[in-house]
Amino acid sequence: MQHSEVTARVRTLLGEEGLAQAFAPIEEASGLPNAAYWSEEWLALEQERVFRRSWVFAGAEAELVEPGAMKPIEIGGAPLVVVRGRDGIVRAFHNVCRHRGARLVTEPCRKSTLTCPYHAWNYGLDGKLRARPHFLGPDQVDRFDNGGGDKLDLVAVRTEVWNGCIFVNVSGDAQPLADWLAPLLRRTGSYDFSAIRWAGKLEFEVRANWKLVYENYMEGYHVFAVHPRLIKFAPMNIRWSGEWQDHVFYNDYVFPQVEEGRGDGLPHYPGLPPADAQRGLWFLCFPHFAAEVYPDQFTLLVSYPVAPDLTREELHVFLVGEAATAETFREPRTALMKMWDDLNREDIGVLELLQQGRRSPAYDGGRLSPHWEGPTHQFGRRIVEKVMAP
Ligand code: FES
Ligand SMILES: [Fe+2]
Known part of the structure; x- marks a missing residue:
């Protein structure tokens, strides 16, 4: 499709108002219009212009x-x-x-x-x-x-391949992988990722648009209402909104105490400074490489759009050294997998409600919290920019 044609289709699909919202300051902005979550044509544009052109x-x-x-x-x-x-x-x-x-x-x-x-x-x-x-x-x-x-x-x-993770770039002309990962690696210099080993994956089918997965992933605003266990581990007052740096979203917190599944019972990265032993960091390398770094793991949440209202999710867990496979670590490893499974199912419950709500003619993209949801809004903007890029 010619670039001028793409621009015209975007204007039609999102509407002038929807498009303006994507670029408005957060205080006045809404999320993307409903069409961005239901339209087959919009998803085809995302597949071609976002997913095929990225790592x-x-x-x-x-x-x-x-x-x-x-x-x-x-x-x-x-x-x-x-x-x-x-x-x-x-x-x-x-x-x-x-x-x-x-x-x-x-x-x-x-x-x-x-x-x-x-x-x-x-x-x-x-x-x-x-x-x-x-x-x-x-x-x-x-x-x-x-x-x-x-x-x-x-x-x-x-x-x-980077430390056991396989990346592909369908268009063949994305920036070098090392440059694409650089904003994540700059913030994680004290973590020796050469020590990570794959411990397994969980798979989920989500009846919601793939973007909702990451819009939800970025904001800590929903944690007090959706995640009873997580909110005890990491209360609202240690959280902030996170921020984008180039194509990478970043957030972190320092948690008061390790627990099973996050820092307790499994070996930490070799040589990790004590200051990082109670720290969690999470990233989204646009468009879909979401990585959570805790002292004992590197966990990925990766979504593959199947249809506008259907997403396949894979959650890959990498642990440090032999903890990934050794029999002696079976119990804490199983507990950690269960923790992620429970947490992700809590999220999937609300993601499906978000998708259903976007059938309502009364929903116009909503009002976003300037405190928490700036990055979520910027994710939508980034999608629109990438779809419209030459
Ligand atoms: S051998 Fe593959 S389509 Fe005929
Ligand atoms: Fe969540």
């Missing part, structure tokens, strides 16, 4: 332990597959056969090659075409020793 989390390396391990994933509305090669390197490809376009991989699995279920074109783990049985006539197999070239090999997607 996006595609899973943990530990999900693909052995060569030949692969998992399909949808990013920016495009089917991809992430594969660990024979050489141990993790690569991503568009998950589509170069013949008639069948989707190749439909579930996580481990295979020595990728074979299309339709006419059995066969690709190596490096994405190169290897063979096409019967393509040139009955019982003839044309084989390729060095792949089939640009028109026949699987289309690679730019991929990078």
Whole structure:
């Protein structure tokens, strides 16, 4: 779509008033209009212009332990597959056969090659075409020793790995991953992330728009009403609104006491200064890489839009060193997973109400708290800016 066309569509979908609200000062601003949460067309714009152009989390390396391990994933509305090669390197490809376009991989699995279920074109783990049985006539197999070239090999997607986290960038022209992560890393210099190991993931289906997940994630305003356990651990008076720095949202607090699931019973980062032993920090690297850093963990909340009113969430937990897998840490690890599961379900309950409320013609984006919800408003603004960017 031409840029002028995109601008015109945005004006129609959000309305002049909705658009103006996204750029208004927080004291007068509303959230995004309802269409941004229900419109298929708006989501398609976000997929193409936000998700495909950004670095996006595609899973943990530990999900693909052995060569030949692969998992399909949808990013920016495009089917991809992430594969660990024979050489141990993790690569991503568009998950589509170069013949008639069948989707190749439909579930996580481990295979020595990728074979299309339709006419059995066969690709190596490096994405190169290897063979096409019967393509040139009955019982003839044309084989390729060095792949089939640009028109026949699987289309690679730019991929990078950072401390066990796999990132992909579909458009191929996002800034270098290290620059994209830099605002997070600058604030976490005392945490040795090379020590983190994947402990597992939780998956959720949320009947709400993906943006609501992060609008809620950023503001501590709802904690007293929604999270009975969390509010005891971290009361309102130690919280602030957080702030954006470039494309990264940041918030933190110093909590009065460690508890199970946050700092207690599991090893802390090696060499972590005492000042950080009771500190929680959380980030959102736009658009969807939300990372919570506690003295004993690195926990991700990553949302993948499926439909305007449906989001797939993955919560990945990384712990320090052997705590991620050793039997001796099973109990505190299980308790920590349960804590995140409970907490996230509390949030999902309200997210679904927010989605339903956006069907009301009486809702106009609401009134935001200037104390707490400035960053939430800026998230909406950032979405609009990215969608409208050339
Ligand atoms: S569509 Fe894949 S081999 Fe025909
Ligand atoms: Fe919450």
